[in-house]
Amino acid sequence: MNALGFAWRSLVRQPARATLGILGVAAVGALLFDMLLLSEGLVISMRELLDRMGFEIRVTATDQLPGRGPDILDAAAVASSIATLPSVRSVMTMRTEDATIEQSDGTELRASLLGAGGESLRPWTVLRGRDVSGQREIVVNDYASRTLGVEPDATVTLRASCAGGAEAPPPMEFRIVGVAEFPFDTPGASELGTTASALAAACGAEAESSADFIVVQSTGDADAAAGEISALRPDLRPFTNDQAIGQMERGGFTYFRQISSVLTTVTLSFAMLLITVLLTVSVNQRLGEVAALRALGFSRRRVVLDVLCESALIVGIGGILSLPLGMLLAMWLDKILKGMPGIPTSLHFFVFEPQALWMHAALLAATAILAALYPMRIVARLPIAATLRNEVIG
Amino acid sequence: MRSVRPLVFLVALSGVWCGLLLHAQEGPLPSILIARQLAEIEGLAVGDTVELATDAQGGMARTFHVAGIYEPTPDPMRLGETPREVRLHLPDLLELTRDESTPAGTEYVEAINVALVDPSDAQAFSERLNATIPGLVARPTSGAAGSGSTFVVLERFHLAIAAVTILASTVFLLALTIMLVDERREAVGMLRLIGLPARRILMQVLLEGLLIASSGAVFGLVLARASEYLINTFFQWRYDTALIFVRVTPEVAAVCVAIAVPLGAAATVTASWALLRRSGLRLARR
Helix, strand or coil: CCHHHHHHHHHHHCHHHHHHHHHHHHHHHHHHHHHHHHHHHHHHHHHHHHHHHCCCEEEECCCCCCCCCCCEECHHHHHHHHHCCCCEEEEEEEEEEEEEEECCCCCEEEEEEEEEEECCCCCCEEEEECCCCCCCEEEECHHHHHHHCCCCCCEEEEEEEEHHHCECCCCEEEEEEEEEECCCCCCCCEEEEEEHHHHHHHCCCCCCCEECEEEEEECCCHHHHHHHHHHHCCCCEEEEHHHHHHHHHHCCCHHHHHHHHHHHHHHHHHHHHHHHHHHHHHHHHCHHHHHHHHHHCCCHHHHHHHHHHHHHHHHHHHHHHHHHHHHHHHHHHHHHHCCCCCCCCCCCCCCCCHHHHHHHHHHHHHHHHHHHHHHHHHHHCCCHHHHHHHHHHC | CEECCCCCCCCCCHHHHHHHHHHCCCCCCCEEEEEHHHHHHHCCCCCCEEEECCCCCCCCCEEEEEEEEECCCCCHHHCCCCCCCEEECHHHHHHHHCCCCCCCCCCCCCCCCCCCCCHHHHHHHHHHHHHHCCCCCCCCCCCCCCCCCHHHHHHHHHHHHHHHHHHHHHHHHHHHHHHHHHHCHHHHHHHHHCCCCHHHHHHHHHHHHHHHHHHHHHHHHHHHHHHHHHHHHHHHHHHCCCCCCCCCCHHHHHHHHHHHHHHHHHHHHHHHHHHHCCCHHHHHCC
């Protein structure tokens, strides 16, 4: 019988302890798997979200990420000059202001009004109706449509709150022409989309003046396009998607990576300690048996291998069970974290990628080996005659 | 004269905060306080003069005297960001940021902080203010973010992780206690044979379990206290912040002990229960 088969029989002989050991590894392994998914999940998910918009570069007025720094002044002219660059395919200005919509019962619905300027490209995807084309037309997200009880062709009275609430222009009537999905839709938040000039009008201006940031689609080489933009406008800061993600990783995203590292370390140490204790106690209880096997002709290498195989079986079976458990746990934890305000519906904290699976397997394998070291040392150094004698006298 | 070039700052109400602090130190130039991190980056020190402007080109710049360096209030929402902040007197800030078309005295502020004589009156005061001044939103600072705030959600997340960890520990603990109890099978059998009732042995096992669980809980708390120091030191260094990341409060310690001790004792008793149901002779048999 080979070492693995022998180890399997040792486990089966003690079903309660073996089952509990495997279940313990499964629970710890599930947590470990989730921490590996969490370490890169937010970054992968955000990258997918940015890539899905189809624009590889975001241009801002300062080093701050889009939406956090000051506005770009004279945005339409800036966008036009960027559009002339050879490596640029299309350009769009983006400006967001708060707005309130009067509801039929007299109350007001707070919403975010996004004005997109430039060519025919829009950051949203129309689900029903059509896209905005003229003045005083808006698209709304599904939540706003349901809350207001309106469908395309309805008219709403909208009051924009511009310049951080400093300007309060008079309310204006807008026609809803479609229901759209916005890339950064958040649960329970109303989003409205219109043209940059319509947003400027809602803010009481005659023409589009400023933008929060400008998004740019390159002809293929985002880095080259970003370089050309920097050369054209040294006062502006173009971010490629990779650079934006890098900045986010250094900022708020880093918290989840750090907590993932801490919990991965704690989980692995915990698993290793417990499996070591489990195997050591198990080996100590079977010292006479091991000595007898050695006396019968089992080599030292073979009994050491038996212990290692036992560890591998506990960790291996527990590790396999931990994957479905981990996926279920990840869904639960993701749901909890997505309860944070301002988290887009399509953003996830736990994202599966094959690399996490390999890392999980490698870490558990290392744990199995390290956990078996001490009990392996005990059986390797076991004095056969003395142990058998003690066993008989005891 | 040093110049803080791209200081397109985000100072709003900070002037109100530091007004009292600066009052005693006013010189011929208007004075400001500089965030420690900004002072380190720009090499600024108390007594320096700096120019502040509201645009990157440095238009309409004004000269200020650095009256002090301050440690910014730690803000978990801005973790990882270097606070490039200055604090001005509110009149100086308004003077600096006022548009040419805006007459002095007609500027706006984003918020007003109110300290009440009786803080417990905050809710009622807010409601009164909301009812009497249309267009104004007043709310108490405590619990203003509600149950969906970032930190409430993070707390929920940490609790979920703790629950999974406790579950895994319980399973391991049961496995270990089963093994340990099994190791003492013969001793228990002998005790049964010399006449000790199962209840008496179970009580002994329970007391032993309580003792081990209590010792483990105390050791765990000591370990947590040491980890608290290490984690805080590391993350405060990593993010250059005074924020406290981990804090083992008496309440947290009490909850940990309240979970760990009964759990440890229960695991010991559960593991022993199956053994004690067998006859003494069967247990003592080799």
